[in-house]
Each structure stands twice: as C-alpha cells, then as structure tokens.
Amino acid sequence: MESEIYINILYYIFAITFVVGWVVHKTDFCTMGAVSDWINMGSTSRLKSWFLAGFSALLFVTLLDALGFIDGTLTQSNETANPPYNTSTFAWLRYVLGGLIFGIGMTIGSGCGNKTLVRIGGGNLKSVVIFLMMAFGAYLMIFTNFGYDVFLSWTSNFDINLSSYEIPGQDLGSITSLILPIAPDILKTIIGIALSSIVIFYLFKDSTFRSDKRNILSGLVIGIAVTLVWLITAGMMGVSLLEEAEMMDARPYALGAQSLTFVAPSAHITQYILSDFDLAYITIPVIAGTGVLIGSFFYGIFNKAFHIEWFQSWQDFFNHLVSGFLMGVGGVLGMGCTIGQGVTGVSTLSTGSFITLFFIIYGSALTMKVRYYKLMYEEDATFIKALMASLADLKCIPNKWRMLERV
Numbered sequence: 001m002e003s004e005i006y007i008n009i010l011y012y013i014f015a016i017t018f019v020v021g022w023v024v025h026k027t028d029f030c031t032m033g034a035v036s037d038w039i040n041m042g043s044t045s046r047l048k049s050w051f052l053a054g055f056s057a058l059l060f061v062t063l064l065d066a067l068g069f070i071d072g073t074l075t076q077s078n079e080t081a082n083p084p085y086n087t088s089t090f091a092w093l094r095y096v097l098g099g100l101i102f103g104i105g106m107t108i109g110s111g112c113g114n115k116t117l118v119r120i121g122g123g124n125l126k127s128v129v130i131f132l133m134m135a136f137g138a139y140l141m142i143f144t145n146f147g148y149d150v151f152l153s154w155t156s157n158f159d160i161n162l163s164s165y166e167i168p169g170q171d172l173g174s175i176t177s178l179i180l181p182i183a184p185d186i187l188k189t190i191i192g193i194a195l196s197s198i199v200i201f202y203l204f205k206d207s208t209f210r211s212d213k214r215n216i217l218s219g220l221v222i223g224i225a226v227t228l229v230w231l232i233t234a235g236m237m238g239v240s241l242l243e244e245a246e247m248m249d250a251r252p253y254a255l256g257a258q259s260l261t262f263v264a265p266s267a268h269i270t271q272y273i274l275s276d277f278d279l280a281y282i283t284i285p286v287i288a289g290t291g292v293l294i295g296s297f298f299y300g301i302f303n304k305a306f307h308i309e310w311f312q313s314w315q316d317f318f319n320h321l322v323s324g325f326l327m328g329v330g331g332v333l334g335m336g337c338t339i340g341q342g343v344t345g346v347s348t349l350s351t352g353s354f355i356t357l358f359f360i361i362y363g364s365a366l367t368m369k370v371r372y373y374k375l376m377y378e379e380d381a382t383f384i385k386a387l388m389a390s391l392a393d394l395k396c397i398p399n400k401w402r403m404l405e406r407v
Contacts, residue, residue: 005241012232014291020225021295024118029218031112031338035364045215048203052219055199057347060227062192070234074257075348076169082256083335085350086169090160098334099356101326103363109323112338113262117289121296124309130324135266137328142267171349192349226344229259254283261340263331265289369393376407
C-alpha cells in the first residue's frame with residue numbers, strides 16, 4: 001500500500017519508539033525486574049514506575065478520547081483495531097491463560113518482549129535467541145492453526161458475549177453501565193480519570209518515589225509514548241488511513257487503531273520473510289520494535305553501555321529457548337505483553353487488559369518463588385513441593401498445606 005499517510009505514521013512511530021529504547025536502556029525499566037524487586041527484596045520502586053506508565057497513559061488517553069482527539073470506539077472491532085482491546089467478546093479464560101504463560105516465560109528469560117529488544121540493542125546475544133523463539137511461538141499462534149487447536153477451540157466455550165447485554169464493549173465504563181443508568185462513554189471518562197488520578201496520587205504520595213527521577217522518567221516516557229501512538233493511529237491520521245485503505249486493494253496487514261506492543265513484531269517479521277518480503281507485513285508493530293532496538297543500540301554506543309553477552313551454560317541456553325516460546329504463545333493468547341496489555345490495553349480501560357496484567361504479575365511471582373525454593377532446597381525440593389510452598393507464600397492455599405519450610 002503506497003500511502004503518504006501510512007509512511008508518515010511509520011516515521012512518527014519510529015521516532016517515538018527510538019526515544020523509548022534509549023530511555024528504557026538508560027533507566028533499566030523492566031517489568032520482570034520490577035516484580036523480582038518486589039518479591040525478593042520488598043522494593044516497589046520499579047513496580048511503581050510500571051504503574052506510572054500504565055495509569056499516566058490511561059489518564060492521557062481518557063482525556064484525548066473525551067475531547068474528541070481520538071476515537072476510542074475503534075478499539076471495539078477487529079476491523080478497526082489491532083488488537084481490539086474492547087471487543088464485545090469477553091474472552092476471560094484466554095486472558096488468564098495468556099497472562100500466566102507470558103509471566104512464566106518472561107521470568108525464565110529474565111525480561112519481557114520490550115526488554116528483549118532493548119537487550120538486543122545493547123549487545124545481548126541471548127536475547128536474540130529469545131526473540132527468535134518468541135517469533136516462532138507468536139507465528140504459530142497467529143498464522144497457523146496451532147492457536148485454535150491448542151487453546152481457542154476450547155477456551156472460546158467460556159467467552160461471554162457482551163453484546164447480548166446491549167453494551168458496546170468490555171471497557172469498565174460499558175460494564176459499569178449494566179449497574180448504573182449512565183451512558184457507557186460518560187462512565188468510561190469518569191472511571192478513567194478517577195482511577196488514574198487515584199493511582200498517580202498514591203504513587204507520588206511516597207516521598208521516596210517522588211525523589212526517584214530515574215523511575216519517574218521511564219514511567220512517564222512510556223506512558224506518553226503509548227498515548228502518542230494512540231493519538232496517531234486512532235486520531236485524525238489513523239481514521240484517514242482506515243478510510244483510504246477501504247478504497248484500496250492492498251491493505252497492509254494489522255492496520256487499525258493501536259499502540260505499543262512487543263510480541264506481534266516478531267511474528268510479523270517472520271511472516272514478512274516467509275512471504276518473500278511482502279511489504280504488507282512491514283507493520284506498525286514491526287516499526288515500533290525496530291525503533292526500540294535501534295534507540296537502545298545508540299544509547300549503548302554513545303554511553304559505552306554496549307557489550308556482548310552470551311550463554312553461561314547449555315541449561316541457560318535451553319531456559320532462553322523455553323522463555324521465548326512461552327512469551328510468544330502467551331503474548332498472542334493474552335492479546336498483549338507487559339506493555340501491550342499492561343500499559344497500552346490498560347490505557348483503554350479494557351477489563352481484559354487488567355485481567356491479563358494481573359496474571360502476568362502472578363505468573364511471574366509464582367515462577368520466581370518456585371525457582372527460589374528449588375535453589376534453596378536443591379534435591380529435596382521436587383516441583384510439587386516447591387509449587388505448594390510458593391502458593392502458600394502467595395496466600396493462595398492454606399499455610400498448613402506447604403511441604404517445605406518458608407525461606
């Protein structure tokens with residue numbers, strides 16, 4: 001599709017994500033690291049940075065939608081959004097499983113999709129393996145029958161069709177309208193502003209966080225970047241592009257209202273290669289991923305932070321293979337990664353995004369606990385024993401059911 005609008009959009013998104021790659025490398029913004037700090041050291045600084053990203057994006061996107069600068073209704077349909085965060089098909093089990101699988105995968109490989117691209121830009125060759133396996137898993141889920149045969153063929157039986165309740169989508173405003181006699185769009189604005197304001201107030205109430213310029217910078221940059229991409233793809237340019245695409249035969253793949261997500265680029269690049277380099281697969285996610293990688297690379301070069309890193313053992317290599325595959329599968333199944341759902345999806349007030357985010361964190365925390373018990377008890381800790389102790393630590397089962405003493 002030769003479109004001046006589309007080309008301009010790609011340029012803008014590359015510029016935005018270049019800054020994201022630079023800042024994430026500089027500040028070490030990492031979702032897995034944030035959960036690890038919280039679980040293992042009791043520090044919530046990086047976790048708060050992540051929440052600042054998500055809820056600042058929610059505040060900005062809600063205001064832009066309410067003022068008419070973006071069209072939030074585009075996120076309710078496969079035809080106008082990629083992915084449709086607020087579709088009326090509430091696939092709750094898909095969000096749960098996808099979040100868990102992704103959370104487990106990112107913990108095994110010590111980083112999410114965004115962090116993988118940042119590390120590649122910084123010279124980490126281990127992350128190249130993760131990216132290739134993530135591409136393989138995501139490709140199977142998107143472009144083959146694997147996703148349907150293994151997951152969607154049965155999880156879809158538990159989907160809830162919200163259109164039968166005469167509400168337009170799964171955002172919290174629409175769902176709340178089932179209880180309150182107020183229009184969904186008004187409720188969405190009220191809830192979006194109120195929820196984001198409360199969370200941001202809580203974050204900055206902490207004097208330690210207020211003085212943490214590094215984590216504040218990373219959170220705000222990612223939140224603003226997500227907002228800007230929404231403004232581009234769901235605003236005037238994005239709507240014009242959709243209208244233009246309807247009149248043309250060669251519609252680019254994955255077109256529509258969207259913002260940052262970092263699992264899809266790997267699958268799209270794979271399809272681009274397998275399709276004999278069909279330019280239709282040079283998508284917005286591909287350009288966004290490229291921008292992050294190159295931004296990280298330039299930060300590393302200019303600040304002497306670029307260094308080659310390779311595997312320490314065959315076990316380390318195998319762990320990264322498994323990590324990448326799980327992130328590819330879980331990211332597509334859950335319709336997004338830590339950024340794709342945890343920030344971009346949350347910014348649309350999608351109920352599914354909040355569910356996915358919760359289970360990404362839960363899957364990551366549980367995996368850390370299991371691995372810790374395995375490390376501390378060595379041969380005495382079978383997987384089941386370590387799992388039961390971890391579940392007890394996370395207060396998911398009674399403490400008396402644990403099979404290992406707390407450490």
